[in-house]
Amino acid sequence: xxxxxxxxxxxxxxxxxxxxxxxxxxxxxxxxxxxxxxxxxxxxxxxxxxxxx
Numbered sequence: 744x745x746x747x748x749x750x751x752x753x754x755x756x757x758x759x760x761x762x763x764x765x766x767x768x769x770x771x772x773x774x775x776x777x778x779x780x781x782x783x784x785x786x787x788x789x790x791x792x793x794x795x796x
Contacts, residue, residue, distance in 0.1 A: 747778065 751774060758767050 747774075750774070 754770055754774065758764060758770070
């Protein structure tokens with residue numbers, strides 16, 4: 744869990760440093776998708792991709 748928090752803090756730091764605010768929603772969704780894939784298993788992510796959501 745510490746690594747996830749560290750990655751999230753680094754991501755926010757880079758967004759602020761380089762003023763890439765338009766990328767924030769995309770990066771946050773990618774982090775959440777990675778969280779789902781890691782903790783719930785890849786079958787959950789595959790079902791969302793197959794459904795087209």
